[in-house]
Amino acid sequence: MSTSTPTAADLTDDELRALAERAGSELEGAHPREIIAWAARTFGPDLVLASSMGDEVLVHLAAATAPGIEVIFLDTGYHFAETIGTRDYYADFTAIHLTTILPLRTVAEQDAEHGPRLHDRDPNLCCALRKVEPLERGLAPYRAWITGMRREDAPTRTDIAVVGWDTRRNKVKLNPLAAWSQADVDAYVEAEGVVLNPLRQSGYASIGCAPCTRAVAPGEDPRAGRWSGTSKTECGLHT
Numbered sequence: 001m002s003t004s005t006p007t008a009a010d011l012t013d014d015e016l017r018a019l020a021e022r023a024g025s026e027l028e029g030a031h032p033r034e035i036i037a038w039a040a041r042t043f044g045p046d047l048v049l050a051s052s053m054g055d056e057v058l059v060h061l062a063a064a065t066a067p068g069i070e071v072i073f074l075d076t077g078y079h080f081a082e083t084i085g086t087r088d089y090y091a092d093f094t095a096i097h098l099t100t101i102l103p104l105r106t107v108a109e110q111d112a113e114h115g116p117r118l119h120d121r122d123p124n125l126c127c128a129l130r131k132v133e134p135l136e137r138g139l140a141p142y143r144a145w146i147t148g149m150r151r152e153d154a155p156t157r158t159d160i161a162v163v164g165w166d167t168r169r170n171k172v173k174l175n176p177l178a179a180w181s182q183a184d185v186d187a188y189v190e191a192e193g194v195v196l197n198p199l200r201q202s203g204y205a206s207i208g209c210a211p212c213t214r215a216v217a218p219g220e221d222p223r224a225g226r227w228s229g230t231s232k233t234e235c236g237l238h239t
Contacts, residue, residue, distance in 0.1 A: 032176035054150025054207035067095035078209035
């Protein structure tokens with residue numbers, strides 16, 4: 001009688017959480033390639049990478065390490081043209097399988113329901129409608145997801161694990177770049193010739209939706225350009 005080898009898809013949530021916690025400890029200090037390779041071996045088709053195309057290094061690493069990896073891109077309807085162009089480049093010229101996820105309402109439909117420029121009046125609701133809800137749909141088929149978060153990005157991210165448990169979604173959450181500094185990112189970009197979002201050349205250190213993102217001055221916090229002038233620091237995808 002033949003038996004099949006258990007995979008991550010066969011594990012209960014408790015078993016999957018234990019796996020994530022163990023891997024987070026064992027892979028701390030590992031190169032992002034090693035973390036992505038482990039995830040691809042462990043989860044196979046149950047693994048997805050979520051990208052806003054402001055984390056181009058992560059997409060490059062994933063394409064090189066796990067060719068054919070599933071990638072979801074949240075098209076909020078408010079992206080810079082440069083961001084859409086970056087998405088198209090990685091979809092067309094690298095070894096990823098990219099799916100674009102749209103909000104349930106177009107910008108015009110949202111304006112009709114909530115009034116124009118909701119992002120100015122209630123950015124939390126705008127993010128919930130155009131980022132958080134689409135992400136939930138995009139992640140639903142998978143048991144593990146990869147993000148481009150780094151510990152030095154913001155005070156809210158200093159303790160993120162390279163592999164951890166997403167309690168909100170009952171999924172494994174991987175942050176392969178968690179321990180990398182900006183110098184590490186820059187060195188990889190130069191060594192590998194990574195194609196970057198053109199907005200980088202105009203001082204955009206952290207890239208989100210056009211109405212809520214500005215360039216930053218030299219020496220300014222990289223995320224100071226996100227929701228500038230408000231107390232908002234996160235879009236809700238990771239909180």
